[in-house]
Amino acid sequence: MDKRNTSIKNIIIIVFITFMVSTAGAIGYIVYSGWLASADETIAKMAKDMNNEIFKEVDAFLNVPLKINEANQFLIKNGILDINNEAERENLFVGVLKTQSEDVYSFSYGTETGEYYGARRNKNNVIEIMKNNAYTNGESWYYSVKYDLTSGDLAVKAGKFDPRTRAWYQAAKAAKKPEFSPIYKHFVMNDLTVSSAYPIYNREGKLQGVLGTHIILSKIDEYLKGIVKEKNAYAVIIEKNSEELVSNSLGMANFKTLHDGSIKRFTIEDINNKDIMQAYENYQNTNASNFNVKNEKDRLYVNLNEYNNEGLDWLVITAIPESLFMSDILVNMKLTLILTMLAILLSIAIYFKLTNKLLKPIDRLIDTSERFSAGDLTPRVEIVRNDEIGRLSTSFNKMADTMNLLVNNLEVKVKERTLEIEKTLNALKENKDELRLILDSAAEGIYGIDNNGNCTFCNTSCLVILGYRNQDELIGKNMHLLIHHTRRDGNPMPKEECKVYQAFNTGRGTHVVDEVFWKHDGTSFEAEYYSYPQFKGGEIVGSVVTFMDITERKKNEENIKYLSSHDSLTGLYNRMYFDCKLKEIDNKKNLPISIIFGDVNGLKLTNDIFGHTAGDTLLNKSAEILKKVCRAKDIVARVGGDEFVILMINTEAREAKQVISSIKKEFYKEKIIAIKGSMAVGCDTKASTDINIERTMENAENKMYKDKTLNRKTVNSDMIKTIIETLHERSPEQARHSKAVCEICRNIGRKMDLSEAEIMKLQTAGYLHDIGKIVLDERLLNKNGVFNEEEKRENQQHSMIGYRILNSFESTMDIAEAILAHHESWDGSGYPKGLKGEEIPKLARIIAVAENYDAMLNDPNNNTTMSKEEVISEIKNKSGVKFDPEIVRVMADI
Secondary structure (H helix, E strand, C coil): CCHHHCCHHHHHHHHHHHHHHHHHHHHHHHHHHHHHHHHHHHHHHHHHHHHHHHHHHHHHHHHHHHHHHHHHHHHHHCCCCCCCCHHHHHHHHHHHHHCCCCCEEEEEEEECCCCEEEEEECCCCCEEEEEECCCCCCEEEEEEECCCCCEEEEEEEEEECCHHHCHHHHHHHHHCCCEECCCEECCCCCCEEEEEEEEEECCCCCEEEEEEEEEECHHHHHHHHHHHHHHCCEEEEEECCCCEEEEECCCCCCEEECCCCCEEECEHHHHCCHHHHHHHHHHHHHCCCEEEEECCCCEEEEEEEEEEECCEEEEEEEEEECHHHHHHHHHHHHHHHHHHHHHHHHHHHHHHHHHHHHHHHHHHHHHHHHHHHCCCCCCCCCCCCCCHHHHHHHHHHHHHHHHHHHHHCHHHHHHHHHHHHHHHHHHHHHHHHHHHHHHHHCCCEEEEEECCCEEEEECHHHHHHHCCCCHHHCECCEHHHHHCCECCCCCECCHHHCCCCHHHHHCCCEEEEEEEEECCCCCEEEEEEEEEEEEECCEEEEEEEEEEECHHHHHHHHHHHHHHHECCCCCCECHHHHHHHHHHHCCHHHCCEEEEEEEECCHHHHHHHHCHHHHHHHHHHHHHHHHHHCCCCCEEEECCCCEEEEEECCCCHHHHHHHHHHHHHHHHHCEECCEECCEEEEEEEECCCCCCHHHHHHHHHHHHHHHHHHCHHHHHHHHHHHHHHHHHHHCHHHHHHHHHHHHHHHHHHHHCCCCHHHHHHHHHHHHHCCHHHHHCCHHHHCCCCCCCHHHHHHHHCHHHHHHHHHCCCCCCHHHHHHHHCCCCCCCCCCCCCCCCHHHCCHHHHHHHHHHHHHHHHHCCCCCCCCCHHHHHHHHHHCECCCECHHHHHHHHHC
């Protein structure tokens, strides 16, 4: 084909078809191959991420007993806890078990002499105290737990038991370090169990005994099922050496109990899953951790990860099916291919038809042009459409008309051209006015300067921002001397260093955001400006400057920068800043580095009882104390809800302990509303580069938890004491009433032949029964007279508040229900629950009689004075209605 004779129309069609097909093919290839590669990478990453997630969950679960042992072995090893002191010993074991989830079913200590102490959860999940010594004749006896966390009544005699024969004891003794026992079946629950054991040696290196924390493993099954559920995946954990199941997400049991009471552990072969078996065989043969396993229906992405921890040697196996992603992708690929082909064919057909139609007027234009060039000036092109060809045809017709006119009347044409020139000049003037309008409409300030720096023009925003009234005050003036003469710090800005001038000195534009401009009134503002050179005839004749006032933006940026590193409530540094600073200062020149970890006591109680505003006040006061006792170079940060950390460089352990002493002294002085301020504190010091700073942090935190554990009773007792003392300071009548009710309750208890322990609980409950009134304001607390309905509802909240306060502490938890119910009535008409009869706790029924007796006899709200006989008569009248008849009878006898 001769290219010189090929029409433009055919060339356009061929190029279009070639371009469409090649482009669609290239894009399709890139997209489809990208889809497949992306899906493959995504599934493989999901399999790995899922395995890592399971690994982390299992590790966190198994680290619980390790940390329990680590936190408490120090107390026994160093004699802080006297193991022979029964009350201290039982407080520790019960206290630890109460703070853990139900997965930790037992915490115990066996000695080399065969003694065995601790606490366990029975089959009803109730905590019992264990004791096995000479007193029990080598048998394990289990006791109920009293309110003070010591042993109560004997619950079970479990027979002979020697802890030294247990696998966990022997494992720790043999390893001479913390060790997990082999997996075994729980003695009561139908579940697998593993024990974390910690050997304890005396100063001579002789084994004293082994501390054991015992957990059940069914929780791991729940973790696996929860993680793989939405992904239609599998997860299995086995012991590497025995290939026995530890946990699985397939819904099958990990063991079965035989007729003789022993158990048979299932192995990986019992799963009957060819995919998992094939992956496991590949792992054994190649020791690789990632596989693609193909079966008849699908392809699986398998990931294997070894888990090792203090004697445990497990293998975590996960598998995700490819069909989870690929089925939808393949359908979309086919549909996209079909739609693309249809679109290409339709586009070619439409393009071919439109091309023929649109290019037909060109043939007419060519024919007319040929006739016109032959000297015939009369023909004109028919205008079909107002497109490019139509406009070209129109132009041809106009040209033909023009040439005809020029030929026929040249003088007339000259006059017409003159008029056109005048119109053009008028249009230029209008364009200049429009340009001025655009400049004055801009929000940015704009001005121009010549090569000497003198102003040549400016817009309205320039005048407004700089504080000038009209442009005559700027035109012809040196702008550098007017607005850019001085730096932010007051030092002069030399002309040679002015970046505005650099635009025409260097021929390149400049952009500045860190300088100030000066206003007409002598004040400055933060400015962002651009300066671009002006060219005329190839030479620079000046510069155009645009600028904005960014003072507010700068303030916002500084505020954001501050908030990114500070806690919004206390103003201390936040966790993100602390973590960065910890890495930054971890070097030899800053040694020794001391870290103090603190936890504010009573924050949750303050929030629950007095509201979050009071809780915020407690946190702010804590922050003030820490800032007060620390040096300027110390870093004080709030790293959690009630947790604070102090980072101290070049600080010995002795100095850090002095700071802790100052913190405790300052907290002792503070009281927030009715909460005694206190903080559990621990510290550790990194003295050499060999010590990991993260370990130092963990040690400080662990010591804080130890401080919190050892002083929990004292702190809780101080809080209750402070609350009741504050209430009595605000209302002397409440102080008198509390003591009176306490005395009456004691007399009733003795008359009812209650045990001394019950009488002590009754006295305590009687004394604290109105502790919830701490939230009432002074007006309501000391009001004499009848309450209106709103005041009555507000006052009735005190029993619920008292319950929440006392239920927050272990020492008063057993009397909280009595405080909640001491305004219930025998016939069910009381509050807050409407209990009746013996549904009401006995202590609450006694307090109700005692409180009403004292109120009628001494309460200033009574308008008439009543004698004891009249009070007794009134209480008898309400027997069986408001009061328990039996307690009324006892009261009358007294």
